Amino acid sequence: MSPEGYEAVIGLEVHTHLQTRSKLFCGCSTEFGKAPNENVCPVCMGMPGVLPVLNRHAVELAVRTGVATNSEIATRSIFDRKSYFYPDLPKNYQISQYETPIGKGGYIDLPGDGQSKRVRLVRIHIEEDAGKNIHEMNSSLVDFNRSGVPLVEIVSEPDLRSANEAVAYLRELRAILRYIGASDGRMEEGSFRCDVNVSVRKKGATEFGVKTEIKNLNSFRFVEKAIEHEVGRQIELLEAGGKVQQETHLWDPEREETRPMRSKEFANDYRYFPEPDLPPLVVPTAMVESVRRAMPELPAVKRARYVRDYGLSGYEVAVLTAEKDTGDYFEAVLPGLKNVKTAANWVMTEVLRVANESGKAPAEAAPAAAEVGALLRLVEAQKISLNAAKTAFAAMCVSRKSAEVTVAELGLAQVSDEDAIAAACAKVITEEPDKVAEYRSGRDKLFGFFVGQVMKAMGGKANPKIVNEILKKKLAT
Ligand code: ADP
Ligand code: MG
Ligand code: ZN
Secondary structure, eight states, rough: OOOEEEEEEEEEEEEEOOOBBOOEEEESSTTTOOOSSSSTTTTTTOOOTTHHHHHHHHHHHHHHHHTTTTOEEEEEEEEEEEEEOOTOTSSSSEEEESOOOOSSSSSOOOOOSSOEEEEEEEEEEEEOOEEEEEEEEEEEEEOOOTOOOOEEEEEOOOOOOOOOHHHHHHHHHHHHHTTTSSSOOOOTTTSSSEEEEEEEETTTSSOOOEEEEEEOOHHHHHHHHHHHHHHHHHHHHHHHHHHOOOOEEETTTTTTEEEEEETGGGSSHHHHHHHETTOOOEEOOOHHHHHHHHHHOOOHHHHHHHHHHHHOHHHHHHHHSSSSSHHEEEEEHTOOOHHEEEEEEIIIIIHHHHHHHSSSSHHHHOOOOHHHHHHHHHHHHHHHHHOHHHHHHHHHHHHHOOOOHHHHHEEEEEOHHHHHHHHHHHHHHOHHHHHHHHTTTGGGGGHHHHHHHHHHHHHTOBBBHHHHHHHHHHHHH
């Protein structure tokens, strides 16, 4: 049977840092990039006799994550100890949730052309992150800055069927987390990483095949590569009459390949038991309700609204809603404008360019959205050209002056004075008798040349509509 006769089955386990200022069970900062072991205390270093105190804000962000993914929120959940030994885990257990996670049974609908795809979630639970081992030259060191940083783990059902779908799911989940402010989703900082479970089966089969798990992927590209690689490997193995072994692979981001870990070492013998140092976590219904009420518009709803209300294309909608900031900026540009497409284009090209170049949010990198709106209204009113608007925009990024002041200061206002334009047209016609003759004998294409000459003569500021009208008249005679 050919590889086309197979189907991939994929389930993802995403670990995402919650955007709190302090850690899950102590007051240490969660700030990324500090010197090793700067953000530590006896609690997150697992000293004997210390006691965890739960971070309320982390719970609220976990509830937000649950509500935003249509999960059922447990009003009473339990923390458990997951026991294992590793140098980056000084307590020898991780505080997590096992039988009673905070969220259950949610789903995420993936964007698609026409029909959307629903991916069901098994569970969402709260846990603390471990530290980080650093292997340097001949020594191994441990940095505990990350130890105790709050996480939620979001586990999907094996509903995904291709590497592309898996990446689409991760993009959507990450967008939701960023929209609701639960996580910054910074993959390069390890704030959003995932374990990928992959199996294959013959198309039409109802049973799942044996899966392997690839741990610790922190980029969309790695996820895609790892899945494609693993699906290919499993199909080849089965085609050769072999069997897939249930095992765990580690992704090596430096070498861009997977390494098998011994499966025995990571068998589930974590000896989970309820954490005796923490009482059950009670989330009052009122808290869930207030989270629900404060929920911002989520990406899927925003996308549907942009299509319905603005008639934008799928691509435009995808770009404008990828980040909440971008959509907010775009909508703040709109008031008073007739042409939504112009605003959409402007945000997608000019605004996102300066935002990407500076690594800042649109509202910080670009002039205030209201001023960009004012600038585009000047274009619509034919007071300035689109090119002049670009010049003004660049100046406004630096000066932060208003559109009106900038256009005045830079002398960008378009000339609509018909006498001045007529004079310029007449001059060009006198200076170019050969071209005029050619045009009059039928070379219509030369019209653009005359427009260009008039524009040049008027420093690019002439109103092109009036230039066209006058030239047409004068050249016809
Ligand atoms: P484990 O006990 O090995 O952690 P779970 O049943 O908890 O396995 O599932 C872990 C993840 O693996 C989930 O995201 C789930 O969707 C996925 N998964 C389970 N079975 C399969 C399978 N046969 N193929 C691919 N993914 C699977
Ligand atoms: Mg697992
Ligand atoms: Zn601490």
